[in-house]
Amino acid sequence: MKLFNMSEKNKNDEIDALRAELAEVKAEAEAAKRAKNAFFTSVVHEIRTSMNAVAGMAELLENSENNEKTEIIKTHSEIMIELVEDLLDFSRIENGTFDLQPEHYYFPALLEKITNTARLKAREKALKFTTEFREEIPPYLYGDSAKLARVLANLLSNAVKFTDKGSVTLSLNVKENTLEFAVSDTGAGIKPEDCSKLFDYFKQIEERRNKGLTGLGLGLTITDNIIRAMNGKLTVESIYGFGSTFRVEIPFEAGDEEQASISEDANNHVYAPEAKVLIVDDIDVNLSVGAGFLKLHGITADIATNAKDAIKRVCEKDYDIVFMDHMMPETDGGKASEIIRSFGGKYAKNAQNNSENSLKIIALTASVSPETKALMLESGMDDFLPKPVTKQSLNQMLKKWLPADKYETKSEEISEQSPEDKQFFSELAEKAEGLNTELGFKRSGGTAQAYRNSLKLLYRRIPKSLEKLEKYLSCNSMHDFKVEAHGMKGALAINGLERLSGSAYGLELAAEAENADVCRKNLPGFAEKLSALKAILAETFPEKAEAKETKKEGGRDALARIIESLIINVERFDRTLALEEIESAMTLDFGEGDKLFSLLKADLEDFDYDSAMEKLQSFNTGGKT
Numbered sequence: 001m002k003l004f005n006m007s008e009k010n011k012n013d014e015i016d017a018l019r020a021e022l023a024e025v026k027a028e029a030e031a032a033k034r035a036k037n038a039f040f041t042s043v044v045h046e047i048r049t050s051m052n053a054v055a056g057m058a059e060l061l062e063n064s065e066n067n068e069k070t071e072i073i074k075t076h077s078e079i080m081i082e083l084v085e086d087l088l089d090f091s092r093i094e095n096g097t098f099d100l101q102p103e104h105y106y107f108p109a110l111l112e113k114i115t116n117t118a119r120l121k122a123r124e125k126a127l128k129f130t131t132e133f134r135e136e137i138p139p140y141l142y143g144d145s146a147k148l149a150r151v152l153a154n155l156l157s158n159a160v161k162f163t164d165k166g167s168v169t170l171s172l173n174v175k176e177n178t179l180e181f182a183v184s185d186t187g188a189g190i191k192p193e194d195c196s197k198l199f200d201y202f203k204q205i206e207e208r209r210n211k212g213l214t215g216l217g218l219g220l221t222i223t224d225n226i227i228r229a230m231n232g233k234l235t236v237e238s239i240y241g242f243g244s245t246f247r248v249e250i251p252f253e254a255g256d257e258e259q260a261s262i263s264e265d266a267n268n269h270v271y272a273p274e275a276k277v278l279i280v281d282d283i284d285v286n287l288s289v290g291a292g293f294l295k296l297h298g299i300t301a302d303i304a305t306n307a308k309d310a311i312k313r314v315c316e317k318d319y320d321i322v323f324m325d326h327m328m329p330e331t332d333g334g335k336a337s338e339i340i341r342s343f344g345g346k347y348a349k350n351a352q353n354n355s356e357n358s359l360k361i362i363a364l365t366a367s368v369s370p371e372t373k374a375l376m377l378e379s380g381m382d383d384f385l386p387k388p389v390t391k392q393s394l395n396q397m398l399k400k401w402l403p404a405d406k407y408e409t410k411s412e413e414i415s416e417q418s419p420e421d422k423q424f425f426s427e428l429a430e431k432a433e434g435l436n437t438e439l440g441f442k443r444s445g446g447t448a449q450a451y452r453n454s455l456k457l458l459y460r461r462i463p464k465s466l467e468k469l470e471k472y473l474s475c476n477s478m479h480d481f482k483v484e485a486h487g488m489k490g491a492l493a494i495n496g497l498e499r500l501s502g503s504a505y506g507l508e509l510a511a512e513a514e515n516a517d518v519c520r521k522n523l524p525g526f527a528e529k530l531s532a533l534k535a536i537l538a539e540t541f542p543e544k545a546e547a548k549e550t551k552k553e554g555g556r557d558a559l560a561r562i563i564e565s566l567i568i569n570v571e572r573f574d575r576t577l578a579l580e581e582i583e584s585a586m587t588l589d590f591g592e593g594d595k596l597f598s599l600l601k602a603d604l605e606d607f608d609y610d611s612a613m614e615k616l617q618s619f620n621t622g623g624k625t
Contacts, residue, residue: 100229104255105145108137108505109386114149115170115509118156125160128167130513135174137502139493140255147226148250154223155183155246163187166243181248190238257439270398272407273298276317280310280333281325281364284605285457285491286387290323290364291576292445292453293394297407303575305609307331307339314340314347319359321401323385326365326376327486334379337361341380349380360401364389388443388493421448432497432536440496451495452541457605458495459537461488462530469507469527473519481519482511500529554588562593566600567616575604578612593619 115131122129152170159168166186173180227234232250279290279301287303294301302317304310306328314322322340324333340347340361347359363376363384376384385397398407425437425448437451444454465488472481489504503526510518562585569578582601586594596619603612 100144104260132171133506139498142255159185184245186243189240292450307336337380434499436496
């Protein structure tokens with residue numbers, strides 16, 4: 001019995017010794033792995049830093065005599081940077097530091113950036129790129145936006161890379177709390193036995209057929225790991241020789257617009273009553289909101305509704321900043337900027353080699369893709385202000401570009417809603433499905449009156465916009481349809497109608513892809529929702545009959561002076577002063593002039609200067625209004 005116990009003791013000692021040895025070997029292996037990963041990461045970071053410098057220098061040399069060689073350097077630098085990013089992500093996956101970094105973000109902006117990039121890559125290979133968004137796009141999400149963008153970019157890049165003819169399509173469906181993406185192509189396809197190898201490290205299937213294509217074979221592996229980290233799943237369906245479809249399902253959490261905005265110290269509010277600013281936009285809602293926001297900074301802005309008006313006004317007045325809408329009918333903001341810069345002298349981008357005192361042109365744009373930004377800067381613009389504009393983003397832009405002697409900073413005066421205003425907007429939100437009045441209040445200028453005015457402008461714009469969309473679609477004018485849908489997208493977003501804005505964005509994307517069938521399919525539903533909204537706004541803002549019996553009689557001489565003054569102010573596009581004169585005139589009884597003032601007020605509220613001037617000149621010469 002004693003011998004047996006001694007034997008058991010020896011066995012236990014041996015086992016303990018082996019365990020200790022294994023633990024030591026494991027610790028050494030883990031230490032070696034950490035050292036390898038640290039070295040690997042350090043080397044990759046150094047390569048990335050150097051390649052970014054090479055790419056940056058190539059961009060600076062783009063306009064040199066060796067432009068063709070510079071373009072080659074730039075292209076291959078970008079390829080190297082992508083490879084390095086793949087290696088970094090692979091390293092993080094290997095060492096367990098591949099973590100999600102959630103944030104509140106604006107989802108349509110992410111989609112727009114990804115689709116614009118994919119469309120450009122597809123165009124380079126003469127492929128058709130289309131988008132199919134079956135549901136209204138959720139506005140704000142909470143999650144890792146950078147990694148979601150990486151997932152979509154990887155899948156779309158692969159689809160374009162392995163497709164030589166045909167098309168690539170990105171679809172999005174929203175079901176409860178899940179985003180369902182599908183990236184389909186008409187490319188090479190994948191053999192059934194190769195589908196299981198797709199997510200292996202450093203593996204490219206059919207290397208002979210894909211010879212000449214760049215990549216380490218890490219893209220899908222990284223994509224799959226990101227999706228898993230997001231509690232989602234990635235599946236593939238493919239027919240060899242006919243194409244593939246990669247499907248992604250990712251649960252999502254609604255985000256918060258307030259937290260997605262740029263935070264800024266309230267004591268850092270720009271106040272610049274001496275600043276000279278011009279806003280250029282063909283959308284009346286955008287002009288009203290822009291002017292309202294600038295009023296909060298003490299700035300009375302001038303207004304132009306198209307490129308022609310903008311160029312004329314810039315030549316007449318020494319502006320500090322022009323906020324120029326990027327997408328306008330006929331002449332867009334980029335072309336208008338080129339024309340202004342071509343005048344030279346004080347209109348040049350860096351007038352008299354003094355960039356601080358030169359005219360600054362800031363693009364107003366809902367497009368945030370790198371390609372669009374690059375085109376805007378090339379056209380002569382200095383910067384870009386994303387739509388919808390926020391108080392914080394505008395404040396930053398004014399501080400960045402106004403001459404230092406034109407503004408001061410002080411505490412921001414916060415406008416609180418009265419109990420009556422709160423009740424009014426609360427009741428309106430209950431009637432209008434999907435209307436976020438708190439968001440609309442903030443986006444439209446931060447005052448109750450500004451928001452009411454913005455909603456009234458939207459109400460008047462809806463029938464005009466629907467008429468244009470139907471007209472452009474009937475004559476297959478997809479560019480004009482896209483511009484109009486783009487404008488309505490912004491007008492709806494400003495007023496807190498994110499879901500309807502997402503629907504307009506879907507129409508814009510379809511028109512961009514020249515997919516008239518999708519536009520025809522989705523326009524009736526969009527029009528029905530807009531018409532329902534218009535009916536609610538019509539009840540909310542009924543036309544008020546003028547109480548003539550309370551008016552005092554106005555004289556003919558006074559009427560003549562008012563008409564003469566209005567002609568001058570309309571010629572100057574001074575909408576604010578003209579509306580003030582009209583409001584004052586409407587307190588008196590001018591007979592036939594009363595009808596004129598009502599019509600002029602409607603024109604100027606819609607920023608229709610041409611129509612207002614026609615009525616004034618006709619009345620002044622004795623014609624009928």
